[in-house]
């Protein structure tokens with residue numbers, strides 16, 4: 001049985017706890033949150049030991065893996081402490097607030113031999129996994145151009161309103177837009193050049209739009225959390241290939257060719273537990289998939305090769321260049 005310690009029991013911690021409760025061979029044995037009631041809520045249905053500050057869990061809990069769902073400005077400090085304690089650490093995205101923190105985390109993982117996965121969850125999100133499969137199959141030729149968009153109501157749910165404090169979250173650029181940047185970098189690598197426009201007035205980096213120029217394709221990536229609470233969260237893409245268009249919009253993944261249009265059906269995994277509902281996410285698929293991958297690697301003592309610490313630091317570095 002793989003023993004999990006989870007630090008941070010807010011929005012994402014609740015999502016992860018629900019996933020762990022649904023993964024075979026995994027037991028949630030320790031939970032930490034400064035808000036005791038949050039940890040107690042997630043402990044329901046488990047025998048988990050409860051802690052306040054995450055450092056108490058790192059010091060005192062008997063665990064095989066540590067999962068860090070803390071506000072971004074705390075990632076580096078807590079993840080590096082966790083790396084000294086266990087061989088597998090999961091840290092939410094963005095990996096850290098600054099490039100220097102990311103580099104320090106890489107150094108610590110090399111020193112300790114700890115395997116670290118970053119919550120760049122889009123790499124595990126069904127529609128995006130299917131897109132990658134289609135592109136890699138080569139059936140419809142090369143990509144000509146692509147557009148990825150992620151728009152969200154303002155995230156007002158954060159503890160101590162940390163998400164809307166750019167100094168602690170990095171704003172929508174680092175927190176939201178990084179999802180698509182990470183995925184685009186994983187598909188196409190770094191562009192030859194790029195041009196970014198971002199919000200000028202009001203909250204810094206609450207709107208970011210980047211055009212990436214490659215030798216043989218162009219990619220646009222737009223992200224914002226400037227929307228009112230009444231607007232639905234949307235994560236969409238349109239990828240134009242030589243012989244088809246793959247489009248994810250309106251809750252459907254579609255394939256358009258000269259022969260006609262067809263929906264690509266994705267079988268969603270049903271979870272046994274009660275699904276956590278809240279915030280801007282209604283589907284647990286990607287979170288479940290990334291944690292199944294992480295737990296499999298930890299259980300088998302294998303290296304993390306997807307959404308690695310290096311990937312997380314590279315994506316952060318790219319976003320920081322966009323926002324400069």
Ligand SMILES: NC(=O)c1ccc[n+]([C@@H]2O[C@H](COP(=O)([O-])OP(=O)(O)OC[C@H]3O[C@@H](n4cnc5c(N)ncnc54)[C@H](O)[C@@H]3O)[C@@H](O)[C@H]2O)c1
Nearest residue numbers: 008009010011012033034053054069070072092093158159
């Ligand atoms: N992958 C995704 O799609 C996704 C979505 C949302 C958030 N996130 C990321 O997850 C992380 C957490 O975000 P969130 O939305 O869950 O925030 P949140 O504010 O809802 O939760 C953070 C929790 O950490 C607790 N906390 C703060 N300091 C602590 C400490 N020292 N010790 C123990 N607990 C402490 C708070 O009480 C709070 O419950 C962030 O890095 C965020 O960017 C990722």
